[in-house]
Amino acid sequence: MSEASNDESIDDLCQLSVQSCQNMCHSLHRRYIRSQIYTWCGANTLVAVNPCQPLPELYTESVLNYCLTASQTQSLLTKQPPHVYGLAAVAYHNLLVNSSTSSCAGEGTNAQTLIVSGVSGSGKTESSKHLLRFLSHASSSLSCQQDCSQTEPIESVIEAVNPLLECFGNACTDENENSSRFGRHLELRFNRQGRLLGGQIRVLLLERGRALQPCADASQQQQLQHWRDRPFYSLLCCLYDTDFRADLNDENLDKRLSLIVDPGLHSGHRPLSPSHSWTKVAPLLNRFLSAATASREVARLLAGILLLARLPITTSSGARDSISDKLDENSPAEFLSESFADAEAAACSGLGLSEAGQLLACLAGARIESGRGSVFVRACTIRECAGRRDAVCRFLYGSLFAYLVGRINRCIQAGDANDATASSTIGILDLYGFENFLGRNGLDQLLINFANERLQQFYLNHFVLAAKQEYTAERLPWEGDIDPVEDEFNSLDSANSLVELSVVTEAIGQAERCLTALEELCRLNRPDRQLADRLNCSSSNGDFSIRHFAGKVAYSIQQFPAHNRDRCPPELVSLLREQTQSLMLREILTDSASNATVSSFVLAGVSVKFRQDLARLIDRLRSTRPLWIRCLRPSLVRFDMMMETGAGWSDEDVAKQLESCGLLPATRAARRLHPVRLTYAEFLTRYGCLMLARRDPHPRPLNSPSPAEFELAYRRQNDLPTTPSRTPERLLRRRTGASPADHQRRLAAGILTGRLAGKACPPVRFGRQFGRGKLFLTAGQAAELDRQLAQHRSASAVRLQRAVRTWLLARRHRQRQRQAPQKTESFVKRRQELVELANANCQQEQQEQQQQQRSTAPGFVSRHRLGRQCRRLSEASRRQLFRGPTRAERLLPYARQRGLAAARGLEDALDDDLE
């Protein structure tokens, strides 16, 4: 078979005969054509290509069950099928194996994170949903066996969260019709048995600005697109839903809606996805917000926010001035105008305010506190006023989203996070992909790309640099660098992990410099133009560019300071809190006030908060074991075109994504490295019983062997005296000259080579594998060890069952033996009673004979009948006590003899008495 055809059939990119981007693309494409969209890339990374069409046969119940069974029966290190469920199964299996081997429920010891990354529209959200589905299924299959009393399983509650968050936070973009406008980290907590206890959602950088982008004069189609760009577009569609309208029963609804969207556009409204329809979303809102009318209140509030965002600002001369109009931005602003009174009233009614005057006055006049404590109000210009209005809207939308996430977390959180039964967590991180919009990259894009850059740095560090450091620390030769033979196929620049890392580090440095300058500017209230000077912008319109790992991106920094400040004036927040009659809005504002300290409220800009959240997230990732899904788009053309023209494949686009996600250096390293690295102690804890299995006739399969047992086995293997010693280690060292560490190393080597265990593992391909404190295994070796372990465990289970059954049997017979005297006693008593009764009857019979009258007295029993009864009783008792020879009687023969003797005695006595 040729090399190329070999390459086509492989399901792991690390097994490609030549590691190059071209080869990877080719292999992925061949698989893609056969609808095999998943491919492994080493042990911890799965590559997923968006099929751009539904493939239901890939996600059937049977596939789910197959992967689940594989995860339960197969070993930790055996390869799962290349599938998103396969990766989830690896995580679940790691969780169970580590829970059973770790002695204490330590947080973070076996915590894992499934990191889903890729460009926008590559299928991250879909993959996250599949991961969650697998983990819920695995847990619920367990819960059914254990607890059927729970009314609503936590698994279904957690699965219900996704549609709700999507409805609030997704929008339609050029790249993706259902694009997430926020990053989410869902952390699922499991107990030691692998049962889901609860979860927690953390949201990162909700794109709040998108809710308020100005609607320029545009065609109907463009306007519709503009509205679809809204994160909560799906909720807006609910306002046109007949069910909802009937439910709301609001006479002025149409009038209000016409203020938000051009009535002509109604017909074009449809939810982004069927799961976003009102009939699906409303019950979810009511359930998570624990109120029957919560959905209605939320819809009103959203309508209020949108109306407020579109509220026209007038000049004192009365001319209309929306943000996009070209009037003098420095003229003093006014709101009250008869022609827009309806809009104002509607906006305020949505926010639960009975009259509009105070809110509008507060928007138009900034409150200033002097150093001496006196307060005065300054009239705002149109521009300032528009800024204040937008800030309130962004604040309300952001707070509403945070409130919703908070309420969801309350519903799904695990009972007690410190519960001793809680084993560990599996996180699913779905972060927005790298973005580069031509000519309109703002602060949001910079932050998103910065986050992706940090994740990329984490990936490279984790897979390549950390491995190199580990090899060096263990004094093993590093074999992960580029193979000189393969060099001729690749340019050094794209292949060398260190070059990749330097690009990432440089980009992170540039982005950080920009963000620091921006934060300083906002904190010190300096003029916006100073930012361009600080960043040495080349062009006059304030553009600067960063060379990211995924390509060069030009950012327009003009809106950076305004966007970064994004502070809602505190007087507006207090006014809303005091005046609103909407209980929900009041709760939302109270929540947001308790979340933000005063200093952070005043000083922290968007970027500060984002960087803090990101740093926390990366710290969290460092303390967990990461598994990756690298999502790829087959082509980078606009999403709607791709869906219309079918899923085209572009080698160029895929190669770009492969390079940008750093898969190539990681694959090269993974190919040459030992994927499984265990300390000697860990190795012996997991595989030590294999050694005992060989010689010890009574192994302890369920308990880890103690050091003394190891020592005993070692002595037996090496023909050393097996007499116990008070200081076994010292004795051993004297005999063998080995330190305790050496001792462990020798045992591990013995198991690996088959000298101490049943069978030798496959030989090592690359270099040495025994480090100073760790043993490095190839995947083949680990799989062989796991196979032996599974065999040993099942044999041990059979032995255990046999022992337990014998013990149970013996116990039952011991119980019978104990009960034998009492039974005999009661039998004797009964016999005596019968004998007395018989005697009494005899006397009576004699009297009767004397009187020669037939007795008719009740309860009379003839002597012969009584004799028969006694004999029957004696037979029955004997049968009950001594029915045939059984296994128990064979085990306890003396009991039988004693019983038989007793019975014979009794029988004789009975016969004597009866005679």
Ligand SMILES: Nc1ncnc2c1ncn2[C@@H]1O[C@H](COP(=O)(O)OP(=O)(O)OP(=O)(O)O)[C@@H](O)[C@H]1O
């Ligand atoms: N495994 C899959 N099977 C079928 N269709 C898929 C699959 N993955 C993705 N898709 C299609 O691709 C679209 C985009 O996927 P998704 O929303 O998951 O992308 P994303 O990477 O999360 O994008 P964004 O970063 O913009 O949120 C989906 O709406 C779906 O139509």
